[in-house]
Amino acid sequence: xxxxxxxxxxxxxxxxxxxxxxxxxxxxxxxxxxxxxxxxxxxxxxxxxxxxxxxxxxxxxxxxxxxxxxxxxxxxxxxxxxxxxxxxxxxxxxxxxxxxxxxxxxxxxxxxxxxxxxxxxxxxxxxxxxxxxxxxxxxxxxxxxxxxxxxxxxxxxxxxxxxxxxxxxxxxxxxxxxxxxxxxxxxxxxxxxxxxxxxxxxxxxxxxxxxxxxxxxxxxxxxxxxxxxxxxxxxxxxxxxxxxxxxxxxxxxxxxxxxxxxxxxxxxxxxxxxxxxxxxxxxxxxxxxxxxxxxxxxxxxxxxxxxxxxxxxxxxxxxxxxxxxxxxxxx
Numbered sequence: 001x002x003x004x005x006x007x008x009x010x011x012x013x014x015x016x017x018x019x020x021x022x023x024x025x026x027x028x029x030x031x032x033x034x035x036x037x038x039x040x041x042x043x044x045x046x047x048x049x050x051x052x053x054x055x056x057x058x059x060x061x062x063x064x065x066x067x068x069x070x071x072x073x074x075x076x077x078x079x080x081x082x083x084x085x086x087x088x089x090x091x092x093x094x095x096x097x098x099x100x101x102x103x104x105x106x107x108x109x110x111x112x113x114x115x116x117x118x119x120x121x122x123x124x125x126x127x128x129x130x131x132x133x134x135x136x137x138x139x140x141x142x143x144x145x146x147x148x149x150x151x152x153x154x155x156x157x158x159x160x161x162x163x164x165x166x167x168x169x170x171x172x173x174x175x176x177x178x179x180x181x182x183x184x185x186x187x188x189x190x191x192x193x194x195x196x197x198x199x200x201x202x203x204x205x206x207x208x209x210x211x212x213x214x215x216x217x218x219x220x221x222x223x224x225x226x227x228x229x230x231x232x233x234x235x236x237x238x239x240x241x242x243x244x245x246x247x248x249x250x251x252x253x254x255x256x257x258x259x260x261x262x263x264x265x266x267x268x269x270x271x272x273x274x275x276x277x278x279x280x281x282x283x284x285x286x287x288x289x290x291x292x293x294x295x296x297x298x299x300x301x302x303x304x305x306x307x308x309x310x311x312x313x314x315x316x317x318x319x320x321x322x323x324x325x326x327x328x329x330x331x
Contacts, residue, residue, distance in 0.1 A: 003030050166203070
């Protein structure tokens, strides 16, 4: 008899047999009467990144993060930048055998402040991520989820409750976009964002990839930023990222920088204090400004920090205003 996977709102019905049936994510399967990941203790590779690449601008700035991922995703985004692994079910791609203990040990050896579950959707291999996060916590290493936020109500607190930080992709503020271009629904993602905003233990930042003519209208950006203000507050960092042709949207042009500048202006005018541009060279759009005196307190060029003016109390050195974030004195 098929079992229902309750990890995400797809609620896939999966039959156990020798051919290795999986859900939509191509990774969750049934073994011995239980829904489990097809593999664990493995990855497609490990990489040391700047934390700003996740992107997280207000979480231990300038620190290093050990990043890794597996295969599969509970979306099938037509614009996916990591489609070769995120939209694959080929277990042969999981060439690295790595236990949670090994990952944490390697993070310590490489002087990484945190571990990021990224590159593909960690929700579908959350058992592995949560186990790693628990061991990391004991070793003083932070855990970061880079996620689409598409998780079931019953598993949301279990997974994200094990994290220290999360960057959630809000792909669009249109349910039609989610249905047509991602194969999912908007509301569960918004529910995840609201859960994280109400959980002070987990540092939250948001990313939206702006795709020309599909999700970059003034009206949609206005609606998204107003929703964030109402439901997460004024201090949630928002990253607008540039799209480049990929996967099944190779005929769509790259996002013009002017679109990101416009989106940032709209979001800032709606009250969001920390709005950034990504995937382009834009020092102004990647710099953190004090919300009170408007002085540049963290001057960035992509992932490099050139100036830092936040004191040991996480306050602006120019006027004393508190700057939102976690581990800001780490720098």
